[in-house]
Amino acid sequence: MAEYKEEDCLPEKSVIDNEKATKSDIDVILEEEQENSPIEAVRLAVPLTDDPTLPVVTFRFWVLSFFFTALGATIQQYYFFRSTSGAFSIFFVNLVTFTMGKFMARVLPENKISISGQELSLNPGPFNIKEHALIGIAVSTGASAAYAIDILSATDIFLGFRINAIGSLILIITTQCCGYGMAGMLRRYLVYPAEMVWWSNLVQVVFYNTMHKTDEYQRIRLVRGWTRMQFFWAVTAVTFVYQFIPQWIAPILIYFDWICWFNPFNMDFWALFSSMYGAGIGSLSFDWTSVGGTAMYYPLAAQLCAYSGMILNYWIIVPIMWMSNTLGTKTMGRPLTSRLFYDNGTTFNIDEFLNEDYSVNEELYEAGPPANMAPVYALGFMTSFIALAGCCSHVAIFYGPEIWRNWKRAVGSKEEDIHTKMMKIYPEVPQMWYAIFYVIMAILACIACEFYGTQLPWWGLILSLLVGWFLTLPIGVMNAVTGYGPGLNVITELICGYILPGKPIANMTFKCYGYMAMYQCNLLMSDLKLGHYMKIPPRSMFIGQFYGTIIGAVFNYLTMILIIDSQRSALNGDAPDPNGLWTGQRVQTFWGSGLIYGALGPARMFSFTGKYWFVYIGFIIGFLAPVIPWLLSKKFPKYKWSNLNFAIIAQGMGSFPNGFTVGVLPSIIVCLVFQFFIFRYHKVWWKKYVFILSAALDTGAAFTGLMMFLFLGGGISPKLSVNIPSWWGNYYVKDNPSSPNSPYFAVDRCGAADNQWTSGTLAK
Template sequence: MADHGTVASDVKSEFPPEKTSFEFNEKGNLSDTNVSLQEEEVENSPIEAVRLAVPLHDDPTLPVVTFRFWFISFLFAALGSTIQQYYFFRSTSGSYSIFFVNLVSYTMGKFLAKVLPTAKFSLFGHNFSLNPGPFNIKEHALIGIAVATGSNAAYAIDILSATDIFLGFRVNALGSLLMIITTQSCGYGMAGMLRKYLVYPAEMVWWGNLVQVVFYNTLHKTDDFSRIRMVRGWSRLKFFWVVVGGMFLYQFLPQWLAPILLYFDWLCWINPFNQNFWAFFSSVSGSGIFSFSFDWTSIGGSAMYLPLAAQLCSYGGAILSYWIIFPFLWLNNVLGMKTIGVPMTSRLFYDNGTRFSINQFLTSDYSVNETMYEAGPPANMAPMYALGFMYSFIALSGYIWTNWKRALSSTEVDVHTKMMRVYPEVPQLWYAIFYVIMAVAACLVCEFYGTQLPWWGLLLALFMGWALTLPIGVMNAITGYGPGLNVITELVCGYILPGKPIANMVFKCYGYMAMYQCNQLMSDLKLGHYMKIPPRAMFVGQFWGTLVGAFFNYITMILIIDSQRAALDNSKPDPNGLWTGQRVQTYWGSGLIYGALGPARMFALDGKYWFVYIGFLVGFLAPVLLWLLSKKFPKISWSKINISIIAGGMGAFPNGYSMGLTTSLITVVIFQYYIATYHKNWWKKYVFLLSAALDTGAAFTGLVIFLFLGAGISSKLQVVVPPWWGNYYVPGEENTPNMPYRSVDRCGAAGDKWQSGTL
């Protein structure tokens, strides 16, 4: 990988190596003159945010796939996949921040560059060195990409855990690893074959990458970034660390000391024991109308830079659904919403509001005993959960065909794609062969490891991923938003393979993950473009991360299930309350509902929830209506109204926890409207670096709390904050006279004992 070739002639003429960087004036803004030593202006991206964040320079001689890359990426991918899998079975949640990885790997890379020997070695005719020179920005970025690829709890773990815990059989190591790797890698092959449409065009921005580019360039003090001065004349790096430190300290308030700031449901306080107030204004269990959250993780740095129109569509959809539709349904007890008593939940209930359990209707092979089920009352969904299916259908069908057309007609090649022509490309054939191998391996897994899913069902799942990845990828790349395929895959399999819950889980996993993983890897390919990482190095780095992550996901799963089985299958409660099988139970329950009970029964045309299918019609007709309106009123920007994003916002909180909506919307208006419009230079100079610093600081706080204060590793490492007005009741003392509230939001009677507002 050391020989990257020479610069192609067409690239040389546009980007002479010594003249491919911008000049900045004394205020740190892009200078209007002296952009290039040539007479003509250097070509740049048509997207303003990309012009601001991504430098126009490259050094093709920098080594990328080095010993330091292999060592550091393995270490952090193994650690990340283990930690994320560990979180998967814990009652406490946490995250493995890529900002943490980037900061620590930067320090480690610098250290290894100082201590490793520089002598050259020969292996299979190739010369290499453990220390080929200073730790560079491309090497660093590829480490981050490999770690991000591998540091997750693979979706296939849900299937393997559910069959092990609830059915009592364990897929062997080979079958398990093949399932994990194939579910993660099928999307990888798709990403390579679709890069022409979703990576190369300039309008395919993949917004989250811009923050990463600024982050890397700030740490490595590249020329374009080192010349910019921030407030008080600080360097960008100093500004970054000051903001990180401030956010790190602040986040201890909402995350640990005063969680009331996390759920600041001030309207609940007016009448805290009124059931209607609880349903409307609680952001924990209700719709969170005008609720605030002062926790930065509930807002997120993306609110500062994602396209304004897309964010307003998303938040507008959420307001329509949860602040307008929800109160109407609740007050009128539509479909028994108030009888159920739980405003937003994915559980099933009988007509009288008691909880439904499917286990009593299952046969020995986990299919439904039709006679027994039909003899009793039917199961019902909470209305907001049923509407969530309708919204997902709107999101899927809305703009699908428009995005297909947009993707296939995107011909404006990104300037950074032109710069990447200096490197040998990965042939499409490589990706095609890789995809076929993974698909065949997936078929073998389905046929030989008791998944209930035949090979043709697996191919149908992969076909669904293929058919919908391109339009969904366009939305993700351009707007930062996009629907998922988890619901539609469950429904399709429920119709074609009724009564087979395991098959439903596997079908959902392959169909959904093919699209999801493809989008994630596509985003990484765009980051590689922005960072000028050779494509073949990207190929190696991404698959390397996948392999490492799969192995440590599996090992961690086995160790935890073997040591904590009683707590995970609820046969014996964990005395410390740290281990839970809730996430596995949710996935398994979904497989039972849609695989065993079946969508044909739940969404029958003569049943209560027939309306969910209207979503398809609305999704197809809405773009036509907007097109007609654009012809009638051409001065209005109808194209900025995205039905799919609106529908996604309408179904954003199916299980509650609707905190942060008001605060996020205020943040969007401040940064993406007011500052971006009236203080443009400030926005250009600060927004991406500020976003990265705030997210980094918040991530570090969460990690410290989890490890050292919240019993994340051991129950001995737990520091309990004494009860005070900033937190809530101690667990087990809900009914004490001085602590009567349901939760930290100060809304809702303990033990469902209401003073007013009852049925």
């Protein structure tokens, strides 16, 4: 980090109230401070400007953030139960709220309303960039499918046990909020240093500044003399129209498994080349949502590590395991599945072995044959252990000294990033706010666990939160620096499986709290960094994020109830959805892990005398592997060996535990074109286009998904559900009218729907 003189730091007296600050305060800082961020991409994207007088938490913020958070939470929960996932793009939110905010600024009166003795102006002036950014942050916080929905859905769909509305909302809100208290303690390590980039924020910074035409963004001209906003709308419109082709007219373009077509009814071809049910080797996808804009700007080294892991696992290891029938891979019927089976390939049904309290009847289970998991699924547990251990080891080796220096010095000393200095004019959120908030959420979480049938005692809940505390820092560093970071879902399952064996609901709950404490902390940190770049007052950030979380939780729950009640048979597998749109696959994966770790327990499933003992080797590999690039960095210091990240490689290896291996090859192509060729040889073009192009492509695809949901998928009314007539590009009815994909197994024109394979057989 850059060295600064003590007298260059902003004194304490410069910390002033937002309403009393003036733009000249920032101008003084910039006159004194000549440095910029040491990170090149940050220098290219984030301007060194601020106006502290701009109002942030306004009437327009409350209204617009409520509406779009509710809409986003509903749509994301809808996609949670769909066979193809979409995204409620934050860029779509930014566009629409920009237009609506400008409109409200023109038409609303300047009257003030009083709420609890506090006056709030209906129209404090022009719709500004900070107000706009805070709306986006509130929406991004709440407009998602909350992880606790997995618990509520799994118990409802597979066990017929529904937690009531109060218990469900407490569960959702507390799992979403427990990470906030952790974030308050870790700001100085994961937000303030310049090296903590949080890469996805850069494209948003460019997007906000483009819309509001700030400073140099107003002067930049692109192709044909267009402004950035004109270029954005042109690309968005083209993408919007195009996306209807793969998403609606010809979904075969999503799963373009061209190699499989050479021998579509060969079971081995199906298992290796189908991206819907197999390894997806060489599969293409012409759907932008399968690629995503991050491939255009995430660090090249990190992306290559992730793609290397995908290719290693799904294009090399999976074929070897399938063709050699390693551990009975072929017996399971599919290489990638989260279901459990008996030795003969019959599906294992846990319902036959559950007591009335949903715990496992040990005597009944031990009297029959043991359950097995797909070997590739077991390998996924091993790679998750490699990723987690590798993350801790890699961060300790390569970033440990810097973290230790940050730990020893107080924020405000002589090694501050310029953006951190600029933020010091705003009052910080006291650590006590975060501490009190965290304690309240922890108490409510204990209540949810003790009184709403989760099987998890209060001490188990405390342990899960401690696991999140312990591992959040290294994972946060990895996320901030590379854009990639492992989750805690598997390690939390493992711990709970040993301390509370035979209790699948307890295992899912323990995992949810342990994982979400870390995940939400990282999400808040990323948003805090965005607020850092946009110069949003920290206290306004705190209010906006909590507001979005509460709204999102309510609409997540309502949407889940409506979908489960109307699509239960398709979600639990009792009756297939003829259009292939509704699926309980994500819930099934979550429930499958709950069975493995919770009901049956790791002591039984991963016994050192059993089939899957190798998963624990992942911890050893993960801890030791980063030593290799560290030693190489000592031997050959001119090369940046920290870019060889085994944690990210392992994370890539476990990217598709349950099928749908789409987007690997096209993502690699996009990454190499933009992050290798253009960034290296045409950097001026990259600076002008890449962030706004990425935002436009993602926004156009999001618009298509939203329109399909509302007007073609029955989102507004079932009467508006419109399907393209049967043809080669979606499904092909031939010999079996009752099977929409006959004679093929799925829309990718691969596999035999009638189970009549011409070659390649399952092992028996």
